[in-house]
Amino acid sequence: MRFSQMPANKRIVVSYALCPDMLGSGFGTAHHDAFLHLKDAVNDAIAHAENVHVTCPRGTDYTGQPQLKLTPGSDTSIRRFPMSVPTPIPAHSFSGRVAMPGFLTGTGSQYYTPYSVEFQGEVYALFEHGRLTGFEGDPESVAVANRHYDHVATSLGIDRDFVHSWHAGIHPGCGFPGTARDSYERWGGSGFGNPRVLHFHTCGSYAPGEISWNVIDPTVTVDGVKLWDNGRLRIDNLKESNALMDMFPCAAQVFANPDDRIGL
Numbered sequence: 001m002r003f004s005q006m007p008a009n010k011r012i013v014v015s016y017a018l019c020p021d022m023l024g025s026g027f028g029t030a031h032h033d034a035f036l037h038l039k040d041a042v043n044d045a046i047a048h049a050e051n052v053h054v055t056c057p058r059g060t061d062y063t064g065q066p067q068l069k070l071t072p073g074s075d076t077s078i079r080r081f082p083m084s085v086p087t088p089i090p091a092h093s094f095s096g097r098v099a100m101p102g103f104l105t106g107t108g109s110q111y112y113t114p115y116s117v118e119f120q121g122e123v124y125a126l127f128e129h130g131r132l133t134g135f136e137g138d139p140e141s142v143a144v145a146n147r148h149y150d151h152v153a154t155s156l157g158i159d160r161d162f163v164h165s166w167h168a169g170i171h172p173g174c175g176f177p178g179t180a181r182d183s184y185e186r187w188g189g190s191g192f193g194n195p196r197v198l199h200f201h202t203c204g205s206y207a208p209g210e211i212s213w214n215v216i217d218p219t220v221t222v223d224g225v226k227l228w229d230n231g232r233l234r235i236d237n238l239k240e241s242n243a244l245m246d247m248f249p250c251a252a253q254v255f256a257n258p259d260d261r262i263g264l
């Protein structure tokens with residue numbers, strides 16, 4: 001219901017802690033303010049960067065100059081708990097390729113059938129300045145990807161090749177119990193908060209789009225400094241981190257003991 005119409009003048013809070021175990025873990029118990037501050041610090045680092053380069057072990061490789069305008073309207077007005085992602089970075093100033101982790105799935109915006117497709121072989125999405133230019137890799141899997149985009153775009157009447165924006169998880173306590181394959185709908189509603197996952201909003205000229213690309217264990221290099229390194233958020237590379245971790249030992253604990261379960 002995160003993207004549903006909500007009544008005005010109500011305080012809406014969306015919980016990404018999907019079960020009592022997640023609520024009771026470091027994900028639900030580290031101080032919320034720590035991750036609000038952390039989100040601002042990450043946003044700030046990216047907004048001021050000249051160059052961001054993203055890679056992953058599977059072969060993701062894209063780059064660009066972020067055009068992140070941090071205005072109050074640039075993010076969702078609904079309050080989120082826990083805060084697990086920074087503001088999406090517009091994709092129109094980025095180009096390159098993204099390695100799929102063996103599937104495509106939805107974004108939680110609308111629920112269509114099939115909600116996900118799986119690949120037998122490697123698939124890379126190629127994009128230029130925020131437009132999908134094609135898929136590359138195992139021919140059968142590439143055909144599956146193309147058919148899925150055709151189907152979702154046609155049935156919803158949306159811009160098929162629009163690549164809207166991307167962001168990566170900032171909450172190392174965000175461990176996903178179970179496997180993504182058991183329910184991609186459930187996985188896509190929470191798993192993205194782990195720093196081991198970076199996702200794109202694609203298909204449709206709006207956030208969050210209707211199809212997500214998920215990059216596993218991303219390395220995000222911001223002006224030559226690794227802000228995520230192989231799926232770890234390097235808070236030591238943020239100038240605010242010492243003060244933040246001193247103020248919130250509960251958050252420091254979560255960073256010292258990251259939960260690596262991402263359901264894959």
Ligand SMILES: [Fe+2]
Nearest residue numbers: 167199201208
């Ligand atoms: Fe997102």
